[in-house]
Amino acid sequence: MFYRKITAEEAASLIKNDDVISLSGFTATGCPKAITRALAARAEVEHVRGNPLKVGLCTGASTGESVDGVLSRVNAIKFRTPYQSNVDSRKALNDHDIHYFDLHISELAQYLRYGFLPKPDYAILEVCDITESGKIVLTSAVGVAPTIAHLADKIIIEFNRYHPRELVGMHDIYEPIDPPYRKEIPIYSVSDRIGVPYVQIDPRKVMGIVETDLPNEICSFTPLDKLTEQIGKNTADFLHGEIKIGRIPLSFLPIQSGVGNVANAVLEAMALNKEIPAFEIYTEVIQDAVIGLMKKGRVKFASGCSLSLTTPVLNEVYAELSFFKQKFLLRPQEISNNPEIIRRLGLISINTALEADIFGNINSTHIAGTRMMNGIGGSGDFCRNAYLSIFTTPSTAKGGKISSIVPMVSHVDHSEHSVKVLITEHGVADLRGLSPIQRAETIISNCVDDQYKDVLWRYLKLGQRGHTPQNIDVALSFHDAFNKTGDMRNVQW
Amino acid sequence: MFYRKITAEEAASLIKNDDVISLSGFTATGCPKAITRALAARAEVEHVRGNPLKVGLCTGASTGESVDGVLSRVNAIKFRTPYQSNVDSRKALNDHDIHYFDLHISELAQYLRYGFLPKPDYAILEVCDITESGKIVLTSAVGVAPTIAHLADKIIIEFNRYHPRELVGMHDIYEPIDPPYRKEIPIYSVSDRIGVPYVQIDPRKVMGIVETDLPNEICSFTPLDKLTEQIGKNTADFLHGEIKIGRIPLSFLPIQSGVGNVANAVLEAMALNKEIPAFEIYTEVIQDAVIGLMKKGRVKFASGCSLSLTTPVLNEVYAELSFFKQKFLLRPQEISNNPEIIRRLGLISINTALEADIFGNINSTHIAGTRMMNGIGGSGDFCRNAYLSIFTTPSTAKGGKISSIVPMVSHVDHSEHSVKVLITEHGVADLRGLSPIQRAETIISNCVDDQYKDVLWRYLKLGQRGHTPQNIDVALSFHDAFNKTGDMRNVQW
Structure with a gap:
């Protein structure tokens, strides 16, 4: 081979304190794994010394x-972006051991x-x-690889034999x-190929190649349950209704779907509803559910x-790569999440x-206002x-202790300006064209769990004068009750 | 004339209770005035009956x-969008007499x-x-006119002789x-003409033409003072620094500037700083300051x-229309505020x-969380x-009673994700790449008024565990103190 073969340890030894390292991959797929593990091992030794x-x-x-896990456990990350x-990295950044810069994925x-x-x-x-x-x-993701490949002066390659060379052609x-x-970015339909x-990298920048044979590290989701299925069904029924009314074209529009269990349930329910035509997906993360729906002919194409x-x-x-290579395109995150394309294609975004609050604002990142969960990811780019931007959530969490x-x-x-529809297992709140007080009435009536309806109706009566009748005194009292007693049902005014 | 000439009163008499009327114009310019005044007069009479x-x-x-003023005073508005x-309309919507749907200008x-x-x-x-x-x-604005002209089944024209026919060619x-x-929307530079x-309207939809000769109703701003001048200077110095470092191209980038006094001060200061090249403006509202700067050759072109x-x-x-027609384009708000164009042209947005809060979130609309001021307008489209997105604000208001x-x-x-730089008269907080705790330290150090520095440093120490160290108990205590005592300096924990 033209390039120097090195071990993961040799590669890791090149990296100095305070260096900024940038990786291919997006979610736990397509990332290097061996060099970061070797770097974590080296950091542990150096820190002892x-x-x-x-x-x-x-x-x-x-x-x-193999990246965030091992590196944050040995306290080897100083700065982290974008997600x-x-x-373990969550713990570290909430303890301010890592400075985390949360960023819209499309902007990185x-x-x-x-x-x-x-x-x-x-x-x-x-x-x-x-x-x-x-x-x-x-390999199985693009992420920010094209940009870091030309910005960085030094490149190290992990040549991972786990992924077949025949993947060539799946990336754009x-x-x-x-x-x-x-x-302009010349994408006019989901499957348009523009790159x-x-x-292309400069071969002189390659410091070495580390050979590996390592699978991705994607965890499986818990199976769907009655609650997530109901959220999925509510969403599919709503979309079907919008087609009937003519607010969504009969030919339908491409779907963007967030990550996780509820997102999978929504896709499954949409596929089951035969009034919704077979559809295309333009999203960032292509999950397991999509593959099954492709085989059934319900998903026609997925760009991610x-x-x-x-x-x-x-x-x-990989076993049926020639079939699936006609069905997928993997794009840089700057393109998969690009505002220009999202608006032009007219995505239906489901995150x-x-x-959520009764006035239609959404928290995607912080538990009780202080503790970072993951990050904003692509939700802001899309919604x-x-x-049409839809947000879904189970109406309660932790067995009802959290509304x-x-x-x-x-x-x-x-x-509120980005949130057009809110859906829980209880129903759908269509917020388009509504003032805050109307939104609150709709959300409490249609989406809130029975355990919290009365208290939220009472809250609305406490509202101080104004367009958005919050009561600043007790606006955060649900969180305060949860922080102090572990149960929002204990809220008191 | 081919069309039927009618009086404003005749036009107003066509409009029924519960009708939705849509108007040309953008801010108090380019709007019809006579028919809405006649409608208000009619509503007053009908309400008495x-x-x-x-x-x-x-x-x-x-x-x-002549629109929001007269109509809201006689309680003739049921629903209002987008700004x-x-x-008087502010009072009415804060009292829930008007249902107001606040919306990004580009989306209407x-x-x-x-x-x-x-x-x-x-x-x-x-x-x-x-x-x-x-x-x-x-006339002097486009707004949403092209869209309502084809959506509405009935059109009424106000033919306003105040504006010269020679305006033709200024609109795109x-x-x-x-x-x-x-x-794609094929704009690649500020002055590109695409339409x-x-x-074009369907002449059969025209119910009649009302002839008028009425000036616009734009109020002048208070003159610049030392404080706004200092904010302007800080912004210009910051931009100059970014050019020197190479983070803004030497050829500079188009400027979007919000509405009002501070925005005018920023433009004036940029024009004074000769290290900043003569620049172009791509914005929604072209204000007085721009005209002076065009005459001086500091603003080359303005699209709005x-x-x-x-x-x-x-x-x-209007007196020098042939000169200014080479310098302006007026576009529909869907284009002036279009995300695709804003990102492609690379606007520097200053709103x-x-x-603001110490973690970099911005409130553009609500006084003390409940009372609507104006609306989000185009600030969200642009920032x-x-x-590069900059927000400016005087560090205090009401003589120091408000921080x-x-x-x-x-x-x-x-x-926080949309706010890259915060500027007050005291200085500049560059938030790019910073974690919330770093942002808070930077904002308190550089931007906060001395009267509030200590209390905000103390607040930061009260922070509950997490990436964003808010203290949910007292996070809104500044507003609470203001609501109860009229002065945020009375905040107590």
Whole structure:
């Protein structure tokens, strides 16, 4: 091979304290794994010796155990952006051991290019193929790889044999020119191909190649239950109704669907509702549910940033790669989440709220206003620019101790202006054209759990004068009750 | 004339209770005035007789005394969207006499077309010319006129002789096709012309023409003072620094500037700083300051949705129309505020915050969390999609009784993710890449007034565990103190 073969340990030894490392991948798929594990092992040793070794870490989105997990447990991350979902990194950033910069997924690449974020010293890229002239084929995700590959002065390759070389052609790599010279991004339908199937790197920047054979680290979701199925059904019924009324075209529109259990339930329910035509997906994360629906012919095409599939399902895709290569495109996150494309294609965006309030604001990130869960991810890119933006949530959590619908969310990620429809297992609140007081009445009537209806009606009567009748005195009292007693039902005024 | 000439009273008599009327114009410029005044007079009479007469009112943005003023004083508005700034309509919507749907300015036209908002029964359009074949030339604003002109079944024209027919050519009228057939919006530089200079209407829909000769109703701003000048200077110095560092291209980027005194001060200061090249403006509202800067050669071109100029300055423009017609384009608000264009052109957006918090969230709309000031307007369209998004605010209001920077904003319109730089008269907080605790330290150090520094440092120490160390118990205590004592300095824990 044209490139120098090195071990993961040799690769890790190149990285110095305070370096910024940037990785391919998006969610726990397509990320390098061996070098970051070796780096964590090295950091542990150095820290015992009293030597500092902490890096800035920039990835497409979240990663898996082999990146955020091992590195945050040995306290080797100084700065982190743009997203994470690992239990140990979550703890570290909530303890301020990691400085975490939460960012809209679509903005990362351009913020790096504009110099708004630290320049990456290293790009570490997982590939399934590489040529002498520096054409690399990524694996099961794109993320921010094209941008870090040309910004970083040094590149290390993880050549992961787990992924077949035949993946070539599944990626559509395109990087826009920056203002003042930027042109349109020429995607006019979900399956439009606008770039090339490889990332071009400068071969002279490659410090070495580490060979691996490691599966992705995607966890499976808990199976659907009656509650998530009901949320899915409510959403599908609502969309069906919108088609009938003519507010969604008969030919339907592309779907963006968030990550997780509720999102899967929504897709399954949409597929079951035969009044909804077979549909296309334009999203960031392609999950297990999509594969089954493709086989059934209910999903026609999926454009995303990553195949975030569990190992058995990814293996299924790889076993029938020639079929699935006609069904997928993997794009850089700057394109999968691009406002221009989202608005042009007219996506129906369906995302999960951590918490909503009766006036229609959404908290996607913070537990009780202080503790970061994961990050905003792509939810803001999609909901703000969608044709129609829907948020779903179970009406309660922790066996009823938490109402997902409160007087005032403890942190706002999506303001009332971005939230058109709110759906729980109890029903649908269509907020379009409603004033705050009308929104509150609709949400309490249709979406709130019975255990919390009375108290929220009472809250509304306490409202101080104004367009949005909050009561500033007790607006956060649900959270206060939860912090102090572990149960929002103990709220008192 | 081909069309039937009618009086304003005759026109107003056509409108029935519960009708939705939609108007041309954007701010108190380009709006019809005579028919709405006649409608208000009629509503007053009908209400005395015990007959209901209330309409839904949809305009480009705010209007003037002759629309929101007169109609809200006689309680003739039932529903209002997307923006207002009139003292009487503000009172009415805060009292829930008007149901107000606050909306991103860029979304109005497509929401009307998608059927997400009530279909307008009437479009009332102020024009400076009209042909037999239904080509109309708008006056000093475009707003949502092209969309309401084809959606409404009935059109009434206010032919306002105040505006010269020679305005033809200043407007660039373009309406995108809706998904799934939408294409790119082909603007690649601020002065690109993509449409036609007229709005095409169906002449058969014209119920009549009311002739008027009425000036716009734009109020002048208070003159700059030392404080606003200092905010302007801080902003200009910051931008100059960004050019020097290379984070803004040497050729500079187009400026979007919000409405009001501080916005004017920023433009003036940028024009004074000769290290900043002469620049272009891509914005929604073109204000007085721009005209002076054009004459000085500091502003090269301005694309907007309205000429929101005071009467003397508008007269100046009309007196030299052939010069200024080369310098302006007026576009529909769907285009002036379009996310695709804002991101492609790479705007530097500068908007004014009503209130900011130490973690970088912005309140643009609600006083003390409940009382609507104006509305979100275009601030969200611009700040979310800008190359670089700056918010400015004086550090205090009401002689120090209000700190514009609080622990937690009482309403979030722009989340931390959209706010890159915060500037007060005291200094600049560059928030890019910072975690919440780092942002808080930077904002308190650089932007907060001395009177509030200690209390905000103390607040930060009270923070509950987490990424964003709010203290939910007392997060809104500044507002509570203000509600109870009229002075945030009385905050106590």
